[in-house]
Amino acid sequence: xxxxxxxxxxxxxxxxxxxxxxxxxxxxxxxxxxxxxxxxxxxxxxxxxxxxxxxxxxxxxxxxxxxxxxxxxxxxxxxxxxxxxxxxxxxxxxxxxxxxxxxxxxxxxxxxxxxxxxxxxxxxxxxxxxxxxxxxxxxxxxxxxxxxxxxxxxxxxxxxxxxxxxxxxxxxxxxxxxxxxxxxxxxxxxxxxxxxxxxxxxxxxxxxxxxxxxxxxxxxxxxxxxxxxxxxxxxxxxxxxxxxxxxxxxxxxxxxxxxxxxxxxxxxxxxxxxxxxxxxxxxxxxxxxxxxxxxxxxxxxxxxxxxxxxxxxxxxxxxxxxxxxx
Amino acid sequence: xxxxxxxxxxxxxxxxxxxxxxxxxxxxxxxxxxxxxxxxxxxxxxxxxxxxxxxxxxxxxxxxxxxxxxxxxxxxxxxxxxxxxxxxxxxxxxxxxxxxxxxxxxxxxxxxxxxxxxxxxxxxxxxxxxxxxxxxxxxxxxxxxxxxxxxxxxxxxxxxxxxxxxxxxxxxxxxxxxxxxxxxxxxxxxxxxxxxxxxxxxxxxxxxxxxxxxxxxxxxxxxxxxxxxxxxxxxxxxxxxxxxxxxxxxxxxxxxxxxxxxxxxxxxxxxxxxxxxxxxxxxxxxxxxxxxxxxxxxxxxxxxxxxxxxxxxxxxxxxxxxxxxxxxxxxxxxxxx
Numbered sequence: 232x233x234x235x236x237x238x239x240x241x242x243x244x245x246x247x248x249x250x251x252x253x254x255x256x257x258x259x260x261x262x263x264x265x266x267x268x269x270x271x272x273x274x275x276x277x278x279x280x281x282x283x284x285x286x287x288x289x290x291x292x293x294x295x296x297x298x299x300x301x302x303x304x305x306x307x308x309x310x311x312x313x314x315x316x317x318x319x320x321x322x323x324x325x326x327x328x329x330x331x332x333x334x335x336x337x338x339x340x341x342x343x344x345x346x347x348x349x350x351x352x353x354x355x356x357x358x359x360x361x362x363x364x365x366x367x368x369x370x371x372x373x374x375x376x377x378x379x380x381x382x383x384x385x386x387x388x389x390x391x392x393x394x395x396x397x398x399x400x401x402x403x404x405x406x407x408x409x410x411x412x413x414x415x416x417x418x419x420x421x422x423x424x425x426x427x428x429x430x431x432x433x434x435x436x437x438x439x440x441x442x443x444x445x446x447x448x449x450x451x452x453x454x455x456x457x458x459x460x461x462x463x464x465x466x467x468x469x470x471x472x473x474x475x476x477x478x479x480x481x482x483x484x485x486x487x488x489x490x491x492x493x494x495x496x497x498x499x500x501x502x503x504x505x506x507x508x509x510x511x512x513x514x515x516x517x518x519x520x521x522x523x524x525x526x527x528x529x530x531x532x533x534x535x536x537x538x539x540x541x542x543x544x545x546x547x548x549x550x551x552x553x554x555x556x557x
Numbered sequence: 558x559x560x561x562x563x564x565x566x567x568x569x570x571x572x573x574x575x576x577x578x579x580x581x582x583x584x585x586x587x588x589x590x591x592x593x594x595x596x597x598x599x600x601x602x603x604x605x606x607x608x609x610x611x612x613x614x615x616x617x618x619x620x621x622x623x624x625x626x627x628x629x630x631x632x633x634x635x636x637x638x639x640x641x642x643x644x645x646x647x648x649x650x651x652x653x654x655x656x657x658x659x660x661x662x663x664x665x666x667x668x669x670x671x672x673x674x675x676x677x678x679x680x681x682x683x684x685x686x687x688x689x690x691x692x693x694x695x696x697x698x699x700x701x702x703x704x705x706x707x708x709x710x711x712x713x714x715x716x717x718x719x720x721x722x723x724x725x726x727x728x729x730x731x732x733x734x735x736x737x738x739x740x741x742x743x744x745x746x747x748x749x750x751x752x753x754x755x756x757x758x759x760x761x762x763x764x765x766x767x768x769x770x771x772x773x774x775x776x777x778x779x780x781x782x783x784x785x786x787x788x789x790x791x792x793x794x795x796x797x798x799x800x801x802x803x804x805x806x807x808x809x810x811x812x813x814x815x816x817x818x819x820x821x822x823x824x825x826x827x828x829x830x831x832x833x834x835x836x837x838x839x840x841x842x843x844x845x846x847x848x849x850x851x852x853x854x855x856x857x858x859x860x861x862x863x864x865x866x867x868x869x870x871x872x873x874x875x876x877x878x879x880x881x882x883x884x885x886x887x888x889x890x891x892x893x894x
Contacts, residue, residue, distance in 0.1 A: 276746040277717075383834060384603075413602040413773060418817040418830035425825065440746060447819035447828070466824060484751040486776030488818065488886040490800035494779070500755055501748045504716055 234302055235264035236402050236434050237288055237321075241297040244283050253509040257283040259458030260297075265402070270428070270435040272449030272466065274442060274481070278505045280458040281438045285404040288436055289321045290314065319349065322395035326407035328387035332379040339365065339375030342394045349398065364393040368423060385416035392423065402434040409444060421448060442485045446470050451541075454478045457516045458508055460535075464542030474544035477517050515546070523548060563590035564734055564767050565614075569627035570637070572606070572613050574838075576622060581838040583609050584791040587627070588864065591735065596761060596768040598782035598799065600775060600814065604835050606791040607771045611737045613637070615654055616644045632734070650680045653728035657740035659720035663712040669696070669723045670708035673730055680731050695730040696723065700756055718749035725756065732764055739771045754781055775815060775886065779803060784870070787811045790835050790846040793864065796872040803886040807873040809851050812883035821888055845875070853877055 244258040257280045265271045275281045286292045287299055290306050298305055301321060306314050325331050332341055343361035346352065352360075365375055368389040379387055388408060395403060405424070409417040421444065427433055439445050445452055446466055453463040454477060462475040473479045480499045487494060501520045506512055512519050518528040525548070533545045544550075570587035573580050584606040591597050599607045612618050614629050614636055629636040632651065636644070656662040664672060673692035677683050683691065689708070696704035699722045712720055721741060728736055738757065742750040758781060761768050770781050778785050778799060785802055787795040787810060795808040806812040813831040815821075822828050833850040836842060842849065844859035851858070857876055864874040884892070 276748060385834075414775075414814060415602065415817045415831040416834075418819070418828035419832075421819070422827050422830065425827070442747070443819040447822065447824055449824075481747060484747045486750070486754070486774065486780045487820070488775040488779040488803055488815065489891070490779070490803050492800070493887075493891065498751065500751050504718055504749065505746075 233267055235300075236267045236302065237436070238264040238300040239284075239288065239297070240300070242284070242287060242294050242299060243296040244280075244287055244292055245295045248509065255508050256458050256511065257508060258287065259508075259511070261455075261458070261460055262297075263453060263460070263463060265434060265436060267401070267434055268428075268432055269450045270437055270448050272437045272439070272445035272452040273455055274439060274445045274452060275455035276440060276505050278457070278508065279455040280508070281455050282406055284455070285323060285406045285436060285438045288402075289323045289404050290318055291323065319345075319398045320401045321404070322398065322400040322402070323404040323406060324388075324391050324395060324408050326410050328384050328391055328411065329379065331391050332387060334379050336378075337375065338377050338379070338382070338390055341379075341390060342375075342397060345394060345398045360397055361393075364396045365390075367396065367427075368393045383416075385412050385420060388412065388420055389423070392420075392427070396427070396431070399431070400433070402436065404436045404438065406438045407440070410439065410441065417444070424448065442482060454481065457505060457511050459516065460543075460545065461517060462542075462544045462546075464539070464544075468539065468542050474538050474542070474549040475517075475546045476521050476523050476548075478544075480520075480522070561592055564593045564595075564631065565591040565769075566630040567614070567627070568630075570610065570613065570629060571626045572609050572618065573624040573626075574622055576624065580624070582791065582841070583838060584613070586864075587793055589786055589793060589796060591767050591769060593734065594761070594765040594767055595784065596758075596770065596782040598770045598772065598778035598785040599788055600773060600778055600785055601788035602773065602814075602835055605788040607788055608739055610788070611654060611739050611769065611771055614737065615648055615652060616641075617654075646680075649676050649728075649733070650731045651733050652735045652737065653731070653733045654737040654739065655721075655724045655728045655741050657743050659717070659724045659744075660712060662724060663720060665712055668709050668711055669715070669726075673708075673723075673727050676727055676730055691730065692726075695726040699723075699726045699729070699760070700752070701726070717745055718752065721745060721749075721753055722756070725753075725760070729760060729764070729766065733766060735767045735769065736761070737769045737771070740773070741770075742777060743772065743774070750777070757781065775803075775818065779886075787814070790841065791838075792846060792874060793872075794847065794874040796864070798870050801871060804892075806883050806885050807867065807871065807878045808847075808875050809853050809883060810847050812885065813850075815886040816884060818886065821886070847875075853881060 240262050242258050242261045246255045246257060248255060273281045287294060306317055339361055342364055343357050346357040370389055409420050437448055449466045452466050452469050454461045456477055461477045480501050483499045503520050506519055514529040514531050515533050518524040527547055533547045535543055535545050537543050538550055567587055567589050571585045572583045574583055575581055587610055601607050613625055625637050670692050673695055674688040677688045677691050693704045693708050696707055701707050701722050742753050772778060782799050785799050786793050789810045795811045802811055816829040819828060831850050845862045848854045848858040862874045862876060864872050866872050
């Protein structure tokens with residue numbers, strides 16, 4: 232086994248609320264590692280801490296406790312110059328393709344900007360490389376002279392991809408990168424991500440709330456709820472036989488475009504909403520919405536158990552109960 | 558539905574923006590009907606005219622820059638060109654609309670209760686006390702826990718899911734005959750979306766409210782509606798029962814939308830997509846508007862397409878519809894079963 236490209240070890244990230252009276256535990260004890268060349272999917276509702284996790288992986292947020300290793304290195308043990316150097320290999324793309332582009336900069340200048348910041352190459356060489364990436368993401372050269380407002384959402388997202396590719400990253404955190412796009416455009420962008428992965432040997436941490444998307448692109452999937460992983464396993468196994476009631480509920484909530492005669496009629500509709508991360512429930516943090524919750528769930532935090540090789544779940548009753556009626 | 562009179566009958570509806578020599582046409586020849594209690598979905602990519610159609614029906618487009626042709630008959634009166642006064646008696650009373658972003662549709666400086674109360678008092682002339690009582694009932698009926706507390710809350714104090722419930726309560730408090738829902742669940746998490754869909758289905762069945770559901774999510778349509786209209790570049794290109802359209806779509810665009818969903822492709826394989834993009838309003842082709850992106854284009858596609866009736870419940874705007882069998886939303890295995 233090669234060294235993981237990223238290792239996250241009991242990561243905790245806390246923020247103070249605005250009045251400084253309470254602490255938001257956005258990520259509250261998460262451990263996993265990502266192998267080179269794989270696509271690791273993270274799925275969860277808003278407020279589950281998945282974006283915070285993504286930001287911590289690329290050193291945009293410093294762990295309150297625990298560690299994030301890049302390869303075997305702890306980036307926070309490096310000098311700031313070394314950290315800046317190393318961070319290049321770990322890039323992030325965000326959901327809103329508009330917000331990430333400066334409206335007053337021409338497209339080609341936006342793509343070249345990371346190289347300008349790094350420096351060390353001639354302007355001609357940087358321009359050449361920016362044009363190459365523009366071409367690589369499937370946009371004609373004349374787009375370079377345009378401004379963001381002249382482009383569609385899908386085209387802007389291609390620009391954001393071209394932009395991170397200029398610095399030759401090894402890992403890209405994709406934070407809801409297709410959520411704002413129409414379904415057919417979404418398919419194009421997902422295909423582009425797959426092509427680039429093959430061509431550049433990229434590793435992805437793919438954060439999304441869309442089960443269809445995450446199952447299509449990922450080799451492994453982690454299900455996050457209120458700052459912790461509920462389940463982690465190979466994509467197919469997790470979709471075929473989820474061990475955690477939350478995973479099962481998420482999957483059954485997904486609306487499927489099938490004729491009425493072919494749809495499963497028994498959906499699990501979770502009651503209520505995700506609780507506040509300032510004060511997560513005792514024991515299992517999913518218990519307040521869990522259809523299978525028992526007394527033990529409020530008293531005791533479930534252990535992270537390996538149910539099948541490489542397939543983990545944090546539920547006292549993992550594999551023994553199903554929330555779905557027979 | 559056969560035999561019954563349609564609740565809403567839209568015919569030749571077209572919306573123009575801009576005016577003068579720069580005028581552009583956003584939607585063209587929109588024809589469809591919604592029967593009492595029926596749930597109809599409108600699907601299509603952004604910019605296809607779904608929202609514009611909903612807004613046009615309620616007279617919510619800016620009159621200074623909009624010209625609307627055609628008719629929309631609702632309970633014996635044409636909504637298009639109705640005076641502001643008469644429109645106000647329809648809006649919120651007979652037809653309501655809910656939007657994608659409840660935060661921007663609710664007024665931030667009034668409590669939820671004041672906003673529901675306004676609707677009740679406008680349409681029924683109820684007293685303040687009566688309005689309060691009725692508003693709290695309405696909030697309870699959309700599954701809001703502690704409705705009295707929410708009644709006195711401001712929108713920012715509620716979560717996204719609760720705000721959407723409050724919006725639905727406002728829209729349905731007058732028991733309208735038709736609810737136009739424009740992407741009401743798009744901004745919500747999938748577990749909350751499931752709750753809202755459940756609620757809308759329940760309310761529509763219980764009160765016989767017809768639903769015009771605008772969304773780009775075909776899964777949501779399948780779970781909510783019985784009939785769907787596919788819109789492309791300002792036109793209705795297919796009108797079919799949802800189950801028929803999912804199994805055997807007749808328009809290449811409907812088929813393309815269904816095929817690009819990730820669930821149909823094996824993990825890691827290339828997803829089918831529809832190359833190109835929707836033509837801009839200034840650049841609308843005179844022939845079939847989808848031709849440029851269509852894999853089945855041939856002679857005749859450069860002619861303007863009329864919508865053809867295939868049977869009692871299926872219409873399609875493609876002269877080649879009889880030439881091919883297009884795949885729908887089923888995997889090969891599902892289609893064989």
